[in-house]
Amino acid sequence: xxxxxxxxxxxxxxxxxxxxxxxxxxxxxxxxxxxxxxxxxxxxxxxxxxxxxxxxxxxxxxxxxxxxxxxxxxxxxxxxxxxxxxxxxxxxxxxxxxxxxxxxxxxxxxxxxxxxxxxxxxxxxxxxxxxxxxxxxxxxxxxxxxxxxxxxxxxxxxxxxxxxxxxxxxxxxxxxxxxxxxxxxxxxxxxxxxxxxxxxxxxxxxxxxxxxxxxxxxxxxxxxxxxxxxxxxxxxxxxxxxxxxxxxxxxxxxxxxxxxxxxxxxxxxxxxxxxxxxxxxxxxxxxxxxxxxxxxxxxxxxxxxxxxxxxxxxxxxxxxxxxxxxxxxxxxxxxxxxxxxxxxxxxxxxxxxxxxxxxxxxxxxxxxxxxxxxxxxxxxxxxxxxxxxxxxxxxxxxxxxxxxxxxxxxxxxxxxxxxxxxxxxxxxxxxxxxxxxxxxxxxxxxxxxxxxxxxxxxxxxxxxxxxxxxxxxxxxxxxxxxxxxxxxxxxxxxxxxxxxxxxxxxxxxxxxxxxxxxxxxxxxxxxxxxxxxxxxxxxxxxxxxxxxxxxxxxxxxxxxxxxxxxxxxxxxxxxxxxxxxxxxxxxxxxxxxxxxxxxxxxxxxxxxxxxxxxxxxxxxxxxxxxxxxxxxxxxxxxxxxxxxxxxxxxxxxxxxxxxxxxxxxxxxxxxxxxxxxxxxxxxxxxx
Numbered sequence: 272x273x274x275x276x277x278x279x280x281x282x283x284x285x286x287x288x289x290x291x292x293x294x295x296x297x298x299x300x301x302x303x304x305x306x307x308x309x310x311x312x313x314x315x316x317x318x319x320x321x322x323x324x325x326x327x328x329x330x331x332x333x334x335x336x337x338x339x340x341x342x343x344x345x346x347x348x349x350x351x352x353x354x355x356x357x358x359x360x361x362x363x364x365x366x367x368x369x370x371x372x373x374x375x376x377x378x379x380x381x382x383x384x385x386x387x388x389x390x391x392x393x394x395x396x397x398x399x400x401x402x403x404x405x406x407x408x409x410x411x412x413x414x415x416x417x418x419x420x421x422x423x424x425x426x427x428x429x430x431x432x433x434x435x436x437x438x439x440x441x442x443x444x445x446x447x448x449x450x451x452x453x454x455x456x457x458x459x460x461x462x463x464x465x466x467x468x469x470x471x472x473x474x475x476x477x478x479x480x481x482x483x484x485x486x487x488x489x490x491x492x493x494x495x496x497x498x499x500x501x502x503x504x505x506x507x508x509x510x511x512x513x514x515x516x517x518x519x520x521x522x523x524x525x526x527x528x529x530x531x532x533x534x535x536x537x538x539x540x541x542x543x544x545x546x547x548x549x550x551x552x553x554x555x556x557x558x559x560x561x562x563x564x565x566x567x568x569x570x571x572x573x574x575x576x577x578x579x580x581x582x583x584x585x586x587x588x589x590x591x592x593x594x595x596x597x598x599x600x601x602x603x604x605x606x607x608x609x610x611x612x613x614x615x616x617x618x619x620x621x622x623x624x625x626x627x628x629x630x631x632x633x634x635x636x637x638x639x640x641x642x643x644x645x646x647x648x649x650x651x652x653x654x655x656x657x658x659x660x661x662x663x664x665x666x667x668x669x670x671x672x673x674x675x676x677x678x679x680x681x682x683x684x685x686x687x688x689x690x691x692x693x694x695x696x697x698x699x700x701x702x703x704x705x706x707x708x709x710x711x712x713x714x715x716x717x718x719x720x721x722x723x724x725x726x727x728x729x730x731x732x733x734x735x736x737x738x739x740x741x742x743x744x745x746x747x748x749x750x751x752x753x754x755x756x757x758x759x760x761x762x763x764x765x766x767x768x769x770x771x772x773x774x775x776x777x778x779x780x781x782x783x784x785x786x787x788x789x790x791x792x793x794x795x796x797x798x799x800x801x802x803x804x805x806x807x808x809x810x811x812x813x814x815x816x817x818x819x820x821x822x823x824x825x826x827x828x829x830x831x832x833x834x835x836x837x838x839x840x841x842x843x844x845x846x847x848x849x850x851x852x853x854x855x856x857x858x859x860x861x862x863x864x865x866x867x868x869x870x871x872x873x874x875x876x877x878x879x880x881x882x883x884x885x886x887x888x889x890x891x892x893x894x895x896x897x898x899x900x901x902x903x904x905x906x907x908x909x910x911x912x913x914x915x916x917x918x919x920x921x922x923x924x925x926x927x928x929x930x931x932x933x934x935x936x937x938x939x940x941x942x943x944x945x946x947x948x949x950x951x952x953x954x955x956x957x958x
Contacts, residue, residue: 272597272602272603272604272644272645272647272650273301273302273338273566273602273603273604273605274298274299274300274301274302274603274604274605274640274641274644274645275295275300275301275302275303275304275337275340275605275606275609276300276303276304276605276606276607276608276609276622276623277303277304277307277569277605277606277607277608277609278291278303278304278305278332278608278609278610279307279308279309279608279609279610279612280305280324280328281306281309281312281324282610282612282613282614282615283610283613285324285327287610288327288328288331289331291609291610291624292331292332292334292335292337293335294624294629295335295337295609296335296336296337297638298623298624298634298637298638298641299638299640299641299642299644299645300337300609300623300641301336301337301338302337302338302339302340302406302407302603302605303332303337303338303339303340303609304340304342304409304568304605305325305328305329305332305339305340305341305342306325306341306342306344306395307342307344307346307409307412308344308346308347308374308412309325309342309344310344310345310346310347310348310349310391311349311350312324312325313325313344313391313394313395314349314391314394315349315351316351317351317355320394322394322398326398329341329399329402329404329405330404332404333402333403333404337404338404338405338406338407339402339404339405339406339407340406340407340408340409340568341395341399341405341407341408341409342408342409342410342412343388343391343392343395343408343409343410343411343496343500344391344395345388345391345392345410345411345492345496346374346375346411346412346413347374347375347376347412348371348376348377348384348387348388350371352377352384352387353370353371353376356383356384356387358378358381358383358424358425359377359378359381359383359384359387359425360376360377360378360423361376361377361378361379361418361421361422361423361426362378362421362422362423362424362426363422364420364422364465364466364467364468365422365467365468366422366423366467366468368423369418373417373616374417375412375413375416375417375418378421378423378425378426379414379415379418379421379426379485379488379489379491379492380421380423380425380426380428380429380430380488380491381423381425382425384425385492385495388492388495388496389495389496389499392496392499392500393499393503396499396500396503396505397503400500400503400504400505401504405507406507406508407507407508407509407510408500408505408507408508408509408510409510409511409512409568410493410496410497410500410509410510410511411492411493411496411511412511412512413511413512413514413535414489414490414492414493414511414520415485415486415489415517415519415520416514416517419485419518419519420465420481420482420485420519421465421485421488422465422466422467426465426488427464427465429484429488430463430464430465430481430484431460431461431463433484433487433488434460434463434480434484435460437480441457441458441459441460444457444460444463445457447476447480447753447755448474448476448477448480448753449474449476449753449755450474452474453474455474463477465481466478466481472674472675475670475673475674475675475754476753476754476755478669478673479666479669479670479673479722479753479754482519482666482669483521483666483669485519486519486520486521486524486525486665489519489520490520490524490525490528493511493525493528494528497509497528508530508531509529509530510529510530510531510532510533510566511529511533512533512534512535512568512569513525513532513533513534513535513556513559514534514535515534515535515536515551515552515555515556516551516552516555516663516683516686518665518668518669518683520665521665521666522556522559522665523559523664523665523704524665526559526560529559529560531560531563531564531565531566532556532557532559532560532563532565532566533565533566533567533568533603534552534553534556534565534566534567534568535567535568535569535570535607536549536552536553536567536569536570536596537569537570537571537575538592539578540574540582540583540584540585540588541580541582544687544691546595546890546903547687547690547691547694547695548687549592549595550595550599550690550694550890550892551686551687551690551694551702553595553596553599553600553601554599554657554690554699554700554701554702555663555702556600557599557600557653557701558701558702558703561653561701562652562653562654563652563653564600564601564602564603564650564652564653565600565601565602565603566601566602566603566605567593567596567601567603567604567605568603568605569605569606569607570592570593570596570604570605570606570607571584571606571607571620571621572584572589572606572621572622572623572625572633572636572637573589573621573625573633574619574620574621575620575621576616576617576618576619576620577617577620581619583621585905585930585931586632586636586931587636587929587930587931587932588931589633589636589637589640590636590639590640590643590931590933591901591902591903591931591932591933593640593644594899594901594933594935595890595892595899595901597647597650597894597899597935598890598891598892598893598894598897598898598899598901599653599892599894599899600653600894602650604640604644606622606623607620607622608620608622608623609622609623609624610622610623610624611624611625611626613626621633623637624637643918646917646918647917647918647935650894650895650897651894651895651896651897652894652895653894653895654894654895655711656699656893656894656895656940657699657700657701657712658699658711658712658713658714658876658878659693659698659699659700659701659712659713659714659715659716659878660700660701660702660703660707660708660711660712660714660715660716661686661689661690661693661700661701661702661703661715661716661717661718662702662703662704662705662708662715662716662717662718662720663686663702663703663704664704664705664720664722664727666722666724666752667682667719667720667721667722667723668682668683669722670721670722670750670754671719671721671722671746673754677776677778677817678776678778678779678781678816678817679781679816680719680721680746680816680859682719685718685719685859686718686719688718688862688865689716689718689865689869690702691862691865692862692865692866692868692869692870693869694890695887696869696873696880696885697880697881697882697885697890697891697892698873698878698879698880698881699881699892699893703715704727705717705720705723705724705726705727705728705730705731706724706726706727706730707730708730708731708734708739708741709730709734709739710734710737710738710739712734712739713739713740713876713877713878714739714740714742714872714873714876714878715731715734715739715740715741715742716742716743716869717731717741717742717743717747718742718743718744718747719745719746719747719859720743720747720748721746721747721749721750722749722750722751722752722754723747723748723749723750723751723764723765724751724752725751725752725764728748728764728765731743731765731768732764732765732767732768734851735768735769735846735848735851735852735853736768736848736849736850736851737850737851738850738851739851740851740852740853740854740872740875740876741768741851741852741853741854742853742854742855742856742868742872743765743769743853743854743855743856744819744855744856744857745816745817745819745856745857745858745859746776746817746819747762747765748761748762748763748764748765748766749761749762760773761773765853766824768846768848768853769826769844769846769853769854769855770823770824770825770826770827770844770846770853771821771822771823771824771826771841771844771846771855772821772822772824773819773820773821773822774819774820774821774822775819775820776817776819776820777817777818777819777820777836777837777857778816778817779800779801779802779803779814779815779816779817779818779835779836780800780801781800781801781816782799782800800815801835802814802815802835802861803818803832803833803834803835803836803837803838803842803858804832804833804834804835805830805831805832805833805842805843805858805860805864806830806833807830807843807860807864807867807868807871808867808870808871810863810864810866810867811863812860812861812863812864812867813860813861813863813864814832814835814842814857814858814859814860814861814864815858815859815860815861816858816859817857817858817859818832818835818836818837818842818857818858819837819857819858820837820840821840821841821844821855821857822841823841823844825846826841826844826845826846826853826855827844827845827846827847828841828843828844829843829844829845829854830842830843832857832858837857840857841857842856842857842858843855843856843857843868844857854868854872856868881893881898882898882900882910882911882912883911884910884911885910886908886909886910887904887908888902888903888904888905888906888908889901889902889903889904889908889910889928890903893938893940895940896937896938896939896940897917897935897936897937898912898914898935898936898937898938899933899934899935899936900912900926900928900933900934900935900936901928901931901932901933902928902929902930902931902932902933903931904930905930906930907927907928907929907930908927908928909925909926909927909928910925910926910928911924911925911926912924912926912934912936912938913938914936914937914938914939915936915937915938916934916935916936916937917935917936917937918935923936
């Protein structure tokens, strides 16, 4: 296992560097990310370079046996950049400039920023590409984290170029955007602007393209730096840090350009669904590069500093959250940061070495964790462990949450609800795009797949007809890749496979808008959102947001609505094919409804959990023969484990886990799965 943290020695006097390395060895640290925010120290002025201090740091780390994940240092330009080149600054939707004084204050599409960043990367690479301590390259940092969209003039010019490359002609652009509506027809690409502040709604097709453009500009910055590293002879793995389900960047398009996936994950200790949500994130990043272990580049040892309230972690939670990453495919565990900062915005953010010193619970848990990771040895690559897939698609996320829809959908929340019904049962799940649905999976869930590309529709049709079990709906297969309705109505591409005809959205009344009087929603009462009743395998449930009017043309009606505007009409249907089948649910079920549907589908498909009879609060995950068992609850829990304790070598049986306790168990699979992708990246591969 790789074990370490971001290291920022430039924040500290050189006298502490030797002590840092000594403490790192004490904690079991074997790698650090170095120089992420060091641009101003490396290049204090244009044409002025200072690498002496960085030479000494890298040599000191190397002498102490610590490997280096070397950053390109481009994430935060120094003050002289914006003072000399104000055109590098990004702008908000009014066109007003953002200013320096924070971080990531650059327009990703700015040619000047890219030129200056490229020169910095080239200088760093030429100096350290052959240094034996450097085993990996860290490009940028959390691209787009604080700047979800840039509306600057640089973005304007790049957006016009991007549209020319995508559409070729203005006529094709007008057709894709439907610009005859509201007199938006363009006569030239130079008439197009970023979607800056406007009196009312922007064209949804243009908004979709601007989000694609934004993701692509961030990716271009990464790729430009990657190309410089490769041109200077870099042979080490090159990547950047993702942030799980981060809306502005379509990580599924980014993943092929990463030698290994790295991710930052910060579960909120006070959030009631933190275990489910972080498990989803870890399964998502694992699924981006099947068969290749990923790296957790950032997590917190204790409290963070950037939430309204920042409670610390419970005793043992540090190891429990780390084990969740390992169980779901991580071969590297790192933190932000090594030594807690003395000054700056993140001085209250916890670290491996707290400001309070080594006589702390945090330090003791850090050292203990390092010892445990060392005992694990080399782990199996995450293989074909999941027989269930959940579709999560960025372009659909952007489109389904655009305004002016029949109702508002929180796409990530919907995905998490369906994922949670699988997670609490201990069922392994891959998070995939619609085009990836295939025979690897017995069951594929595709909730709220509003935007569906033709290739994705073809894959889902093929999957349902050739042996898989597909569930989708509601508000799925509504628009094409341009956010336009398809000819023939709704659910036009999946309708035949589903055996239904779609008539109407059937939006349910929500709470009153601000200023509406009591009774404005009629029968729904004083501001309560309207719901509808349905019964699923004897379980009473409620449908929210929508009760669609659909017709079962060839499908079996499994459940009908008990009440509401479409009482008696289909709420859940099932279309059987010669080999597979397709289910459709015509409402957004509440938690009880989702749970009942998932239970039915698991029974129908024969999908089994990793371990039977998992108690509440206990999480299990499998990667090959390694089964990770974690008690996230605040009470002891007991379960049966037929395997061997990896750390002690002792056989397991009836096992009691204290709160936050972790067991790594060796439980061979009945039929060992073959890796679904390239050779695993192990610590040896970067040494």
